[in-house]
Amino acid sequence: MGGGRLEGDPYGLWVPPPDPRRPEFPYHAGLTLTIQRHNPPPPYGPKYHDGSARKRSHTPPMREVTQSEWCLQHPPEESPSPHPDTTSHSLRVLDEIACKDGRGAQVVRCCLDQDESQVYVAKIYDAFYYDFTYYSAPVDVTWVADMDYRCEAAVYEDLQQAQVDGLLAPKYYGSWTSDVVALIGSDDLRPVRIVLMEWIQGISMFSIIDKNQVATIPPQHRLDIFAATMELYSRLRFHGVSHQDLSPRNVMLIGSDISSQMPRVILIDFNRSVVTTRPNSKIPNFDKALPINPITYLWLSYDLEFHQWIPEPHRSRDQVWKGWLKMTWGDSKEFEPVSGRNRQFYETDEIEISPPLPDVEPEDPSLVWRRD
Secondary structure, eight states: OOOTTTTTOTTOOOOOOOOTTSOOOOOSTTOEEEEEEOOOOOOOSTTBSOOOSSOOOOHHHHHTSOHHHHHHHSOOOOOSSOOSOOOEEEEEEEEEEEOOTTSSSEEEEEEETTEEEEEEEEEEEOGGGSOOEETTEEOOHHHHHHHHHHHHHHHHHHHHHTTOBTTTBOOEEEEEEEEEEOSTTOOOEEEEEEEEEEOOOOEEHHHHHHTTOGGGSOHHHHHHHHHHHHHHHHHHHHTTEEOSOOOGGGEEEEOSOTTTSOOEEEEOOOTTOEETTSTTBSSOOOOOSSOOOHHHHHSSOOOGGGTTTSOTTTTTOHHHHHHHHHHHHTTOSSSOOOOGGGHHHHHHSOOOOOOOOOOOOOSSGGGGGOOO
16 A cells, blocks of 8 residues: 555654645535536556556655645546536435545445435545555555546446346446535535445345344354355356455345345445456456356355354364355356366365254354364
8 A cells, every 4th residue: 555664754654744625524414416427437456457547656755745635636537438428416415324534435325316215325436535544654545546436337337238237236327426626715626436326225244243143043044145145256257247355244135034034145345346358357257158166266265254154063164164065056057067276176075964053152262263
């Protein structure tokens, strides 16, 4: 993110200068923005070749300016082709979902043109309210905010074209731009990019884990939900989207009683994702007749962020975990056969078939993280 200790600040003492003309954080209920459709430029970032006309700036130039000055000097890149629909709409914020000065993209529930019968989620990529500091070094917030917007918009644009938005991810309602007041005491305006998507009344898997409510969902049901999550992840990859941030916080569960009925599962947050069908993607496109078998991703292990979700003995006994994988997808006709480096282990590793055990608190908490 930055290099404060290496580039003229050996003790890491840099702090952002006062920014008195930066407007107060605005993303609260009642805020109204005038928005117009926007064609997002191509995505860019660490997993793309080029894609941005401006390179990420190094630390020294940013030390001498305020965050608002930097943002106004380096606005988001314009689209090479304007959107044909020039109609203006009114976006009104109904309430906050994830909003805080310094958090990155702001996420709100909203409506358009005062019609509250249709509620949307707006993800707002406003570099004025990204975190300008990372480990005592300034961050090129406009480069990061524009990257977030263009990566996420690319995913939704391509999923919509494949007619799977609303199935594998929230339904997409377009990319937008809004001109907002630049500075206190000024009539100048600056552009802010927005993605509109479906409002989903559900709960994240992380929220259940964070509230220590995992045990309210039966162990076998949790395995079924995890299986649905991995199938969704694989189907996204099949449609050219490598999520790059599969985590319980990005898994949404939708249903009236998810403890007893199978919820609808979707993935969210694509600002780090890569669209592998784009010509500048560094990740090869997946060109097979069927999606990658989830076993290929999971044979050696699962991501530890899902650890509390996985029941015993699957959590701690490797043979049982692999037995469940083989029983779930070993003979699946919906996915490709197991491939890649895990194929040889899949064919030779010992497995054990065992039902999940009821949830109990371990006598020794350190055992939670042990895998045989």
